[in-house]
Amino acid sequence: MNFFSYSFIFFLTFPFIKLQTTDIINGTKNLFEFDYPHITILGALTNNEHIKILNEHTNQLYSISLNHEIYLSSQSFILDSNPLLITMKLCEIGNLSHAKAIIAGRGLDENDLTLTAISYVSDFYHIPVLTIASREDLFSDKAFYNFIVRLVPPYLYEADAWFSMIRKLKYTKVVLIYSQDEEGRMVASRFQMLAEDSDIHIERMEEYESNANFTSLISNLTYEDRLLARVFIIHTRIEDTDELLSVIVRLQHLENFVWIINERSLTSNSTALFDGILGVRLHNSFNEENLLIDATKLLMNTFDKFNNHTSLFWDTKIPAINCLSTESWPYGKDLYRELLNASVINVIKGKIEFNEEGDRVESLYEIINIQQGQLKVVGNYRSNTSTCYTSSMCRQIVSLFMITCLRRVSPETRLCPREGDDKHKRWDGMVGELLNYQADMIIAPLTISPERAEDIEFTKPFKYQGITILVKKTTSSSNLASFLQPFERNLWMMVLLSVHVVAVVLYLLDRFSPFGRFRFSSQQKIERGNGLTIEANTEEDALNLSRALWFTWGILLNSGIGEGTPRSFSARVLGMVWAGFAMIMVASYTANLAAFLVLDRPDASISGINDARLRNPQDNFTYATVKGSSVDMYFKRQVEFSTMYRTMESKNYLTAEDAIQDLIDEHLKAFIWDSPRLEYEAAQDCDLVTAGELFGRSSYGIALRKKDAWINPLSHAILSFHEKGFMEKLDNEWIFSKGAKECPDRSSSPATLRVNNMLGVFLLVAGGIFAGFFLLAIEIAFKRRKEKLEKEMEVSRNALLHWRKKIEKRKQRSIVYESDNQQQQQPTADTDSLNELSSNRIDHHKLSNMTNNTTNLIY
Numbered sequence: 001m002n003f004f005s006y007s008f009i010f011f012l013t014f015p016f017i018k019l020q021t022t023d024i025i026n027g028t029k030n031l032f033e034f035d036y037p038h039i040t041i042l043g044a045l046t047n048n049e050h051i052k053i054l055n056e057h058t059n060q061l062y063s064i065s066l067n068h069e070i071y072l073s074s075q076s077f078i079l080d081s082n083p084l085l086i087t088m089k090l091c092e093i094g095n096l097s098h099a100k101a102i103i104a105g106r107g108l109d110e111n112d113l114t115l116t117a118i119s120y121v122s123d124f125y126h127i128p129v130l131t132i133a134s135r136e137d138l139f140s141d142k143a144f145y146n147f148i149v150r151l152v153p154p155y156l157y158e159a160d161a162w163f164s165m166i167r168k169l170k171y172t173k174v175v176l177i178y179s180q181d182e183e184g185r186m187v188a189s190r191f192q193m194l195a196e197d198s199d200i201h202i203e204r205m206e207e208y209e210s211n212a213n214f215t216s217l218i219s220n221l222t223y224e225d226r227l228l229a230r231v232f233i234i235h236t237r238i239e240d241t242d243e244l245l246s247v248i249v250r251l252q253h254l255e256n257f258v259w260i261i262n263e264r265s266l267t268s269n270s271t272a273l274f275d276g277i278l279g280v281r282l283h284n285s286f287n288e289e290n291l292l293i294d295a296t297k298l299l300m301n302t303f304d305k306f307n308n309h310t311s312l313f314w315d316t317k318i319p320a321i322n323c324l325s326t327e328s329w330p331y332g333k334d335l336y337r338e339l340l341n342a343s344v345i346n347v348i349k350g351k352i353e354f355n356e357e358g359d360r361v362e363s364l365y366e367i368i369n370i371q372q373g374q375l376k377v378v379g380n381y382r383s384n385t386s387t388c389y390t391s392s393m394c395r396q397i398v399s400l401f402m403i404t405c406l407r408r409v410s411p412e413t414r415l416c417p418r419e420g421d422d423k424h425k426r427w428d429g430m431v432g433e434l435l436n437y438q439a440d441m442i443i444a445p446l447t448i449s450p451e452r453a454e455d456i457e458f459t460k461p462f463k464y465q466g467i468t469i470l471v472k473k474t475t476s477s478s479n480l481a482s483f484l485q486p487f488e489r490n491l492w493m494m495v496l497l498s499v500h501v502v503a504v505v506l507y508l509l510d511r512f513s514p515f516g517r518f519r520f521s522s523q524q525k526i527e528r529g530n531g532l533t534i535e536a537n538t539e540e541d542a543l544n545l546s547r548a549l550w551f552t553w554g555i556l557l558n559s560g561i562g563e564g565t566p567r568s569f570s571a572r573v574l575g576m577v578w579a580g581f582a583m584i585m586v587a588s589y590t591a592n593l594a595a596f597l598v599l600d601r602p603d604a605s606i607s608g609i610n611d612a613r614l615r616n617p618q619d620n621f622t623y624a625t626v627k628g629s630s631v632d633m634y635f636k637r638q639v640e641f642s643t644m645y646r647t648m649e650s651k652n653y654l655t656a657e658d659a660i661q662d663l664i665d666e667h668l669k670a671f672i673w674d675s676p677r678l679e680y681e682a683a684q685d686c687d688l689v690t691a692g693e694l695f696g697r698s699s700y701g702i703a704l705r706k707k708d709a710w711i712n713p714l715s716h717a718i719l720s721f722h723e724k725g726f727m728e729k730l731d732n733e734w735i736f737s738k739g740a741k742e743c744p745d746r747s748s749s750p751a752t753l754r755v756n757n758m759l760g761v762f763l764l765v766a767g768g769i770f771a772g773f774f775l776l777a778i779e780i781a782f783k784r785r786k787e788k789l790e791k792e793m794e795v796s797r798n799a800l801l802h803w804r805k806k807i808e809k810r811k812q813r814s815i816v817y818e819s820d821n822q823q824q825q826q827p828t829a830d831t832d833s834l835n836e837l838s839s840n841r842i843d844h845h846k847l848s849n850m851t852n853n854t855t856n857l858i859y
Contacts, residue, residue: 039072039073039100039101039303040073040074040099040100041058041074041075041101041299042076042090042094042097043075043102044077044079044089044090044103044104044118045079045104046079046133046288053289053292054074054103054296055074057292057293057296058072072296072300073097075099079105079106079108081107083114083116086118087120090117090118090321091121091321094319094320095321095323095324098320099127099321100127100303100320101127101129101299101335102118102122103131103132103295104118104129104131104133105133105288106134115129115148119139121321122147122148123145123146125320125321125322126329126330126333126336127320127321127329127332128149128332128339130298130339131151132151132291133291134150134152135152135153135154136154136183137183137186137187138182139154140156140358146336147332147336149340149354149358150359151294151295151352152282152360153282153286153359153360153363153383154359155263156186157363157383159187159190159191161365162191162280163198164383165280165381169231173202173227173228173231174195174202174203174229175202175203175205175229175233176202176205176206176233177208177217177221177235177236178206178208179207179235179237180207183235184236184237188205188235203227203229206221214247215251216650218251219251220649222257223627230257230258231257231260232258232260233260234259234262235261235262236261236262236265238265241265241270241272242272245261245265245274245277246272249272254276258276259278261277263279263280263282266368266375267281273373275370275371276369276370277369277370278368279368280367280368281365282364283364283365283380286363294344294352298339298342298344301342302335302339306334313331340356361383363383364380364381364382367379427455430446431455431703434703435455440705441704441710442456442703445463445674445676445700446701446703447629447700448461448700448701449634449698452630455706456706457703457704458701459701461699461700462702463676463731465674465675465676466675466694466697466698467634467672467675467695468674468675468678468679468690468691468694469606469608469609469614469670469672469691470663470670470671470672470681470682470690470691471671472663472689473686473687473688485592485593486593486595487589499552499553500552503548506543506548506574507544507545507548509566509570509574510543510548510568511543513567513568513569543565551575555575555578555579555582556582558582608693608695609693610692614670615643615644617647621670622670623670624651625648625659625672626655626673629673634698659671660681663688664685670691675690676735678690679735679736680735702718
């Protein structure tokens with residue numbers, strides 16, 4: 001729960017709460033015993049000892065006051081960790097005591113809520129608060145805290161001490177590292193303001209986040225060649241102190257740098273503090289006991305100025321703090337302005353004066369140097385005094401600081417590193433060895449650069465070269481669906497949809513057209529030998545849906561179509577249109593497939609230095625050079641390459657070999673370096689290629705110290721080699737030919753297709769074969785099922801025929817038998833009987849024929 005929630009609850013519940021005040025200690029006298037104006041100081045203090053000091057000192061001030069018509073007293077309570085209880089105590093004691101000012105000590109949990117709670121009440125009722133402990137920078141913001149007066153300087157002003165320390169050491173360039181919080185930003189802003197009108201230049205201001213990688217942060221800043229500063233000021237949070245300082249020790253950056261840290265980190269008892277660290281610490285005379293006495297003196301002197309003020313100012317019937325009312329004290333702003341304008345000299349720790357923010361102007365710091373693991377005071381610094389540069393004390397500070405600014409990283413004492421006038425760097429590597437007389441000459445691919453020419457001298461160039469970019473050749477990755485690449489997925493879907501839609505439309509056109517094959521197939525006539533014709537009922541040649549699909553797919557895939565073509569004119573028109581569509585689609589697919597597969601040859605991934613991926617950096621495209629090299633300096637000097645320089649800054653390599661290996665391993669996309677070396681690497685590895693034209697043309701030379709006697713003889717010899725063509729011969733022999741591999745020339749011949757390019761097509765054929773066998777199995781099973789059914793039907797039909805024949809035979813026998821009997825009984829039967837018998841036989845014959853026809857019709 002934040003303080004504003006406490007405050008809301010407080011103002012809702014205060015009228016109904018009876019506060020227990022057993023820890024309230026009354027002051028020197030009862031407030032209502034005086035007939036003259038009196039002052040009550042309300043103390044919100046840390047412990048009983050501070051309350052006792054306040055009571056005793058108010059008595060002492062009253063007894064020695066020049067104006068005995070104003071009486072002084074105090075009422076106090078001990079601060080609680082609960083902000084709500086603090087505000088309730090303020091309200092009750094303030095209402096009873098008629099206090100007109102508050103002195104606030106340090107809270108129990110040392111957080112901001114203690115003073116915030118007191119400030120909430122003071123701002124609402126316009127009661128000035130004199131704080132003797134809180135140093136947080138946020139209380140200097142008058143947008144939130146309007147009535148706070150601080151007798152202890154905020155942490156913000158340690159920036160003044162740092163500034164003076166650096167000036168005394170005559171350093172002119174610094175790097176400022178600070179945490180990403182309000183206090184860190186305020187300190188950094190103040191130091192920047194102080195440095196603006198001085199000869200101190202802040203080369204870099206680095207703000208780090210709470211989850212920052214300190215190893216990367218410190219490494220990048222200390223290894224950056226363009227930073228001349230050797231002084232690093234660090235303002236960090238207490239919780240980050242151990243990790244950050246441990247990184248500095250681990251990177252072994254103790255010898256050549258000055259490290260200045262903020263007061264909170266310096267006094268945090270961190271085990272990571274190393275010898276040589278510098279910092280400042282507020283003098284121990286600025287303790288709460290001393291500042292409590294100074295606060296009472298300040299209030300006494302301020303209230304003396306209101307002696308002749310209106311009687312309403314001293315009216316005891318209307319308390320200044322009345323939490324049952326919403327009206328503020330009308331004289332609070334006047335009292336606050338008088339406190340800011342006050343100036344008290346006879347106090348324990350110097351003069352008391354305040355700025356517009358209510359912060360104390362004058363402060364005293366101890367300059368601390370870590371020596372042999374201990375915090376050693378090596379000097380003092382008093383801020384914002386007009387006599388700082390002329391008093392004997394200041395001269396003593398300068399002398400003491402200059403002698404004892406030592407770093408003990410070993411039993412041997414070392415002076416702090418110096419920059420001198422900061423006009424030149426200290427060279428390392430080959431140039432450093434040359435300048436330190438460890439070598440007499442440098443013969444190497446050493447680029448002639450303005451920076452190097454300031455300290456060493458070069459011969460005439462023995463090799464003219466430039467800067468180029470080395471990349472790994474790239475090929476389009478082939479996958480199983482490479483043959484589908486010419487068309488996008490949406491286009492493939494439209495083609496497949498078109499095949500089936502056209503097939504359905506063809507079927508419908510041929511079905512319903514009066515000239516379609518369906519109509520003709522049902523009316524085909526078959527001529528008989530006697531000239532008569534009969535109509536056939538077969539539809540084998542009709543264009544059904546299956547044949548329509550076969551037709552559309554055959555046209556699209558350019559395969560032969562033997563049957564099932566459209567018969568009607570309307571369907572044939574659509575068929576011609578579909579053939580034209582298929583021709584265009586097939587031609588487009590073939591052309592694009594050639595572009596994707598046949599002409600897909602390895603090449604450089606970028607076009608050169610003006611490639612958009614270099615000028616507009618992308619996360620998935622990394623490029624770098626060698627840190628601190630002439631190429632790195634070239635990008636640093638060129639304004640047009642400033643974006644590229646900032647991009648490469650954190651990615652640069654220590655050696656070219658590491659960069660080239662990472663390029664081969666595809667951890668790096670492009671390596672920018674001297675053209676001779678990169679051309680040599682490209683000749684040794686067919687997978688590497690230089691991209692674009694040369695830029696940043698320069699040359700190699702032999703390096704010697706200034707005014708060396710060998711400069712001219714060596715230059716003449718080099719010019720002679722150039723005239724004879726000897727240097728060109730060396731280029732061809734050692735750079736372009738030595739160990740060069742015979743790489744195939746891909747510029748004039750198309751790339752050969754490989755199995756992986758067409759693997760998808762082979763898999764498609766394999767899928768077709770599998771599908772064919774699968775469908776074959778289904779057809780065989782279907783055929784066997786059909787044959788089984790037909791066989792059963794045949795058996796049933798044969799049985800029926802056999803049964804029918806038996807029935808007919810029985811009928812015939814019965815008729816013959818009856819006829820014979822009749823002949824025997826009536827041998828002289830008349831003609832009518834015979835005619836009747838003949839008629840019955842004819843009828844039976846007709847009935848037999850009808851039965852046969854019916855049977856044939858069924859089967």
